[in-house]
Amino acid sequence: MIEELQVKIKRSFLDNYERDLHLHPDFIKFDDKDLINNGFTSFKTSEIKEFRYGVTLYQYDIVFGREFQLYIRNFDNQILKINFKSYFGIKKNEYHELYAKIINTLWNLYFKQKVLVFLKDFEEGKSFDIGDVNVNSEGVVISISKLLKQEEKLVIWNDVGIRKYATYISIYSLENSLDFNRGYSYKEDWNTFVLYEVIKNVINMKNSQIK
Numbered sequence: 065m066i067e068e069l070q071v072k073i074k075r076s077f078l079d080n081y082e083r084d085l086h087l088h089p090d091f092i093k094f095d096d097k098d099l100i101n102n103g104f105t106s107f108k109t110s111e112i113k114e115f116r117y118g119v120t121l122y123q124y125d126i127v128f129g130r131e132f133q134l135y136i137r138n139f140d141n142q143i144l145k146i147n148f149k150s151y152f153g154i155k156k157n158e159y160h161e162l163y164a165k166i167i168n169t170l171w172n173l174y175f176k177q178k179v180l181v182f183l184k185d186f187e188e189g190k191s192f193d194i195g196d197v198n199v200n201s202e203g204v205v206i207s208i209s210k211l212l213k214q215e216e217k218l219v220i221w222n223d224v225g226i227r228k229y230a231t232y233i234s235i236y237s238l239e240n241s242l243d244f245n246r247g248y249s250y251k252e253d254w255n256t257f258v259l260y261e262v263i264k265n266v267i268n269m270k271n272s273q274i275k
Contacts, residue, residue, distance in 0.1 A: 069169040071162065076149040085146060087169045092136060094144055111138040112174050114195070114258070117167055118231065118251020128152055132163040134170070137254065171257070179261045186266060194259040195248065197235070204263065206235055206246040217244050221270055226263050233260045 068089060072082040083095040090109050097103040115136045122129035134146040146166065150156045182199070185192050191200035198205035203220040217237075225238045233256055236245035248256045 068173075069165065071166075073146070073148050073162075075147060076151065085166070087166070087173055089173055092144060092174075094146055096145060105142075105144045107136065107138050107142075107144060109174060111140075113137050113139045114255040115170060115175065116249075116251055116254050116256065117163075118249070119163070120251075122151075130156065130159070132159055133251070134163075134166060136170070175255075175258055178255075178258055179265070182258070182262045183265055186262070194262060195254045195256065197248070197259055199262065199266075204235060206244075208244060208246060219244060221266065224263065224267060226260065226267065228260055232256070235263065 069085070069087040071085050073085055074080075074082055084093070084104075085095070086093040091106055092109075092112065093104055093106040095103050096105050115134065117134040120131040120133060121127050122131070129149060129151040131147055131149045136144045136146075138144075148159055148162070150159045182192060182194065186199065186201070189201050191198060193199070196207060203218050204224055205216050205218050207214045208217045209215075219235070219237050223238050225234075225236045225241065227234045227236075231251065232247045232249045234245060234247050237243070248259060250256045
């Protein structure tokens, strides 16, 4: 059984208020408001739709601060934001470990299961959207930037390439990656890692069928 996570978060060394974060198999609860009473935002697991995460660097010639940011959105488009900052290297390593622990727990408790649901939908021939990408039995539909507009492009499965980088993933055409490619940021785009896992698994599944 996946264990829940309960931690206290100080948004920065200037913030004396420790905020309770509780990641439970049945819910997320975070003291994210600047109110003494009823300062919590809470989502049931069944209400959770997508997430994104990243680190913003504050710099002037050198990096003097980092803000660790995690956003969880429900099906009503309400957003729960978890963030904390490190300035001048104070608790930088400790905060990075906390950030990684929260991401891993979010994934294991809520989003790994969503990958399995999407893969089941795919096997049943259903079309669905993950973030801005449509996934269907023919391939994936991505938006390509042209001179004056965005153009939707269907990349069929035997032509789909995907690659993971530190801060984003790239989906592209194997035959024409120069013209048909699109990057998706973990920080700016919703459910990017879910998208990566779904497409990677579909490609692996189709490759195994060919063999």
